[in-house]
Amino acid sequence: MTSITDPNLSDSFTSAMEEIHKKHLKMCSDIIDRTAEVAQSRRQFVKTAHDSCLKKWKDDEKLFETIQEFKIDLGKKSEILKEKRRAISEVMAEVQEKEMQKNDIIQKIQKLTEEQTRRKELIESQNKANKNRLRNLQKARLVFQDHLGLEIRTVIDKTELVKSEKLQFVFRNINPSDQNNAYVITMGIKEDRSYQIVSSDPVLDCLPVLENRLQETNNLPAFLANVRKEFISKACC
Template sequence: MSITDPGTSERFTKAMEESHNQHLKTLGKICDMITELFQAHKQFIKSAQDSCIKKCNDDKMAFDTIETFKKDLEHTSKFLKDKRLAISEVMSEIEQKEMMKEEIIHKIEKLKEEQAKRREVIETQNKTNKKRLKNLQKARYMFQEHLGLEIRAIVGKEITKVSQGEKLQFIFRNINRSDLSSAYIVTMGINAEGVYQVVSSDPALDCLPNLEKRLQETNNLAAFLANIRKEFIALARH
């Protein structure tokens, strides 16, 4: 028919264009509808999200308030518990002090007795110390002539751990053959326990602690001085 009628092709083309335009309009309407639906859905989602966020924040504030109330309640409960405990302890302490009154009085009396005994011990030690110091003074005269020994009394502050009081210096001479006047010195006294204690020696003797220990065991001052002299002589010969 298009071959015999030249206008058929134009009508067909025009019909197709109208149909295409109609489809385009319909598609445009659909696109506009989809866009509107998308915007509406987007707005709905945003509104729902904002509502959820607000609800979440409100719930969080509510939970925080509840936690604050719980903590305040716990603090108040603990405070009241501590106060009750403190009151109980004070009452218990008062009762204990009342019960301990007699015991304290007894202890005071006992301390007085112990103090009196301690004074007696100190007085006895002082008497012993004075006696030993007298023996040291006597030893000076015994050894001075025979060993070329000079003994000097020293009164003043303590030199080491020996209790403050009188000490004696034993000064040996005639030790060094090349210089008989050279002095070899041992300083000693009696400590707080009433025991002989060597303070120092000049020149120093390595065996001095052993000699001191032997003196404390035997209380033999003469033997101690004789041994000290022997050690000084041996030291001078080296």
């Protein structure tokens, strides 16, 4: 066994210790380097994670803002759509009202057309009746005026609110004692174009009966012939 007092042994031990110390230092250096690398790697990871989280937060915030903008825009579009629907509803109601007014106008036009047709038919009928009356008057004039001395006069009545024309039939050759003595009957035409006996001079008691018969038959010559007979009968009394 080597003595501890051996100077070589002391150098060997010192050398061994230094070698061990160097190894420990190297190991510590390696550990420190690895720790620094790990710390650097961790810092890089944390920084990367932080940047990712920050980017994610900004993206989420932007997405949230976009969603809010979409919601606001959707609300505005919804209001616009409601307004358009109200406008369409008002337009449809107006169109329906116009359609009802159109149908009402069409019905009024049809009624006016029908009324105009009826009036036209009534006028044509009245004109025809007037022509018949004119022919009757002409026949009466031929029979009575030319052969029996009948005089026909047109009289305008100014006492009424609306001036109207009336006819006077003046009979002569009635009274044998006075052939020129006048016997007068005055007639008019009502709104319904029927004859109206206004008066007679002298008064004939049977005149209402003769007037009713005239309304029924519309035969003016026969009426005037009967009136003449009554005047003759009255003159002979």
